[in-house]
Amino acid sequence: MKGVGASTVGISAIGTAVACKHDHKRNRRKNKIQGRxxxxxxxxxxxxxxxxxxxxFYGKKDYAVTGELKWTGNFTAEVFVTATFYDGRGGVLSSDGIDSLTLAPNETGGFQIDYLNAHxxxxxxxQLATEVYRK
Structure with missing residues (x-):
């Protein structure tokens, strides 16, 4: 497993978190970011x-993280996705979440987490995190 930077690990109802198996890199010169x-x-x-x-809805520009989540467990699960947003120094700007996704085994669902703060x-x-609960 390749890794970039540090990772934190949390525990929820199902088990210990592990990092995904792909690298995320950011290119600050072009103002493109991809998650930790x-x-x-x-x-x-x-x-x-x-x-x-x-x-x-109001015709102004908003920002969000979008993506897809696949559940490969053997039971129907309620999965919460949370995003933590960081500034250029690594300080936390905000931590926002979405409503849960209810996914059957091997089902994929899309998510969108809006950045609700100013600037x-x-x-x-x-950085994105998931929490899983048996449905």
């Missing part, structure tokens, strides 16, 4: 995640 190594629960995989502008241009990085 994610903290995902066993049997969850996040892929295709990205930070970008999204349309809002989205200060976001230099993000």
């Amino acid at each position: 190594r994610h903290n995902t629960q066993p049997n969850t995989a996040i892929f295709g995640d990205s930070w970008h502008a999204v349309d809002s 989205p241009k200060r976001v230099a990085d993000y």
Whole structure:
């Protein structure tokens, strides 16, 4: 398993979090960010995640992390995805979540986590985490 930077590990109802198996790199010169190594629960995989502008109901530019999550466990699960947003120095700007995804075994669902705080241009990085509960 390749790794970049440090990873934190948390515990939830199902087990200990492990990092996903792909590298995320960021290119600050082009102001593109891709998430840090994610903290995902066993049997969850996040892929295709990205930070970008999204349309809002009020016609202004909002920002969000979007992606897909695959559940490979052997029971129907309620999976929560949480994003933590960081500034250029690694300080936490915000930690936001979404409503849960209910996924059957081997099912994939899309998610969008909106950045709800002011100054989205200060976001230099993000990290996603999952929590899994038996449904």
